[in-house]
Amino acid sequence: MIYFDNAATSRTKPEVVYEAYNFYLREIGTSPGRGSYTLAIQASRMLYQARKNIASFFNIADPSNVIFTKNSTEAINLFFYGFLKQDSHVLISPYEHNAVLRPLQNLKNNGIIDYTVLPEDVIYNSSLLKNYVRSNTKVIALTLASNLTGQIVFSSQLAEEAKKYGITVFVDSSQGAGKKLVDIDRDKVDFLAFTGHKDLYAVPGVGGLVGRESFRINPLIQGGTGIHGESYVNPDAYPDSYEAGTLNMPAIWSLKTSIEYIEKNINEIISKENFLTDYFISKLSQISNVIIYNLNKKRVSTFSFNVIGIKSSDVVSFLSKKDICVRGGIHCAIKAHETINTVKTGAVRVSLNYLNTIQEIDTFISAVKELTECI
């Protein structure tokens, strides 16, 4: 089987990640902050250690600014619902995923906020931003990389420009978190959401919201926090107040371990992925009737294409029969499809990671050639 759907989830994790998950589950198995016996205290220490590693990975000084959620979608919802006040205005890139678009549209439908989708040229020319800033613009939300085209959307220039207007910079790093494309401290990013199971190579079930500085927003979920059980609402204790309910500690421990793996291997991972992506695109772009979208943008190891005259879902089915896994249709990012004009056709997305090979790419290229020759 050839797996080119890494933007959905990285299917194969480093062996140390599986081991870390199983170690926590079988050998520790308790919840942090839920007792004072030895194993419960050890759980709390491991939670702190995980926060520390993740803070360091994103270059955040204080580990208590790392909030664990079940995935990036929850983290993004926590941020928007918790941070935005009545009559706020939000700017978003045209490449935002539904995890960003839908909470904002819901807040808009409820008469709480308004938002503006920036046109693509603003992404690459930050001086144009001023034309979209309103007196009540509170947040700019930028995906680190597009889940559709793979292009890198966040830039420190854009963040810097937004800062001039006192706008809070929020980055959705669901795509690209593992590539060290953003330095929260250097780039003055205020908040960043991440998910564990994609290019951070953790098991599913853990993500988070991190803040450059300590922050106080409304929790998304109210409930047991282990500490201050006597308080009638989540206590004024952070980050615990944002993490009501039992944490998925084995997954958090897998994330701590996967981040150590990435830190150790980042150069090899990135150079392999860049090499494979360049090779793939150069081969695919030589096939006639193939359109690759936003070909010349700086990107992560993801891109989308279509074969003229064939529906994206038919391309996916054809490839699936050859045991090649890619995704077609609409990729949970309707604004991105509007931007690259593929709302009607959908698009075939290819997303690689460092475990893919040249041989797999060659097999894919042959399959697409075979398909185009049938037209």
Place this chain on the structure above:
Amino acid sequence: MIYFDNAATSRTKPEVVYEAYNFYLREIGTSPGRGSYTLAIQASRMLYQARKNIASFFNIADPSNVIFTKNSTEAINLFFYGFLKQDSHVLISPYEHNAVLRPLQNLKNNGIIDYTVLPEDVIYNSSLLKNYVRSNTKVIALTLASNLTGQIVFSSQLAEEAKKYGITVFVDSSQGAGKKLVDIDRDKVDFLAFTGHKDLYAVPGVGGLVGRESFRINPLIQGGTGIHGESYVNPDAYPDSYEAGTLNMPAIWSLKTSIEYIEKNINEIISKENFLTDYFISKLSQISNVIIYNLNKKRVSTFSFNVIGIKSSDVVSFLSKKDICVRGGIHCAIKAHETINTVKTGAVRVSLNYLNTIQEIDTFISAVKELTECI
């Protein structure tokens, strides 16, 4: 090590549960509803199969009334925030966990609802309920069993009585879900929240909200749903609309497997737990200066006690040195502590499961005797 903190989490899972988790993670590894290639379709089928098993376990006809969340806290928040409208009134038992109390208090603080904590006698005499019903009473929330005293709080009599007033019955089964104490269909429970990692023996990171009949409430989290990616908010498609973001499928698959394990072994599990609990309580109650709370109530395998003259945290520390894991202090259920008058002292909670042994209990009893003899 002697582990008597099963109400926090069941530390040891059946071997088939670990295997199911690892099978999904390593062999399937893809997300349901996120593609049309073979493994993605298989993921969707497995998700449906898990829903089916869980629906059957709780005796619900339609699997699409099973919503997966990260834990019961999220499920309870989803229900209250999604279901309750402006000016609703809610009745709760005096044994509700903070996962129920805190979202309600938060809704009350925001001027949306009001709630009344029922006195204990209503729990055991449903005819008294009428004294607390208001014209705007929409929901009665009952924990299946108290996480503090272990007593069974939900009863079909109470549910039936509430139904007379058109009140929606909500059960928090975080404690007791694995014991088949509630039959959603027979008992006419409308909604039930559960968590996987306690007495359902799944790995952490999965819980859910189930409804007897199909329901439409506001989603707690907006984001990518895999289907209808073109919609600007979560689509009118259920249960997907409540499950935005990547699901924790390995954990869901572990839950499907753990529920099969329970179905197969439920008689042995329950008779063993009842035997151990009775034995434990009978031995402990013979020690002078020990108070066991709500001794004569029907219960799950959990109870709380104090040693007169010793702080609960000191009892826990003493036992911890003997490698016995129990929890002291306030157990995320302040109303329950008010009810049994242990707000100041806290309480030592013992929670067993079928893996515990008579020998472990005897060791515990000896330790408590040693402690009381020091007073």
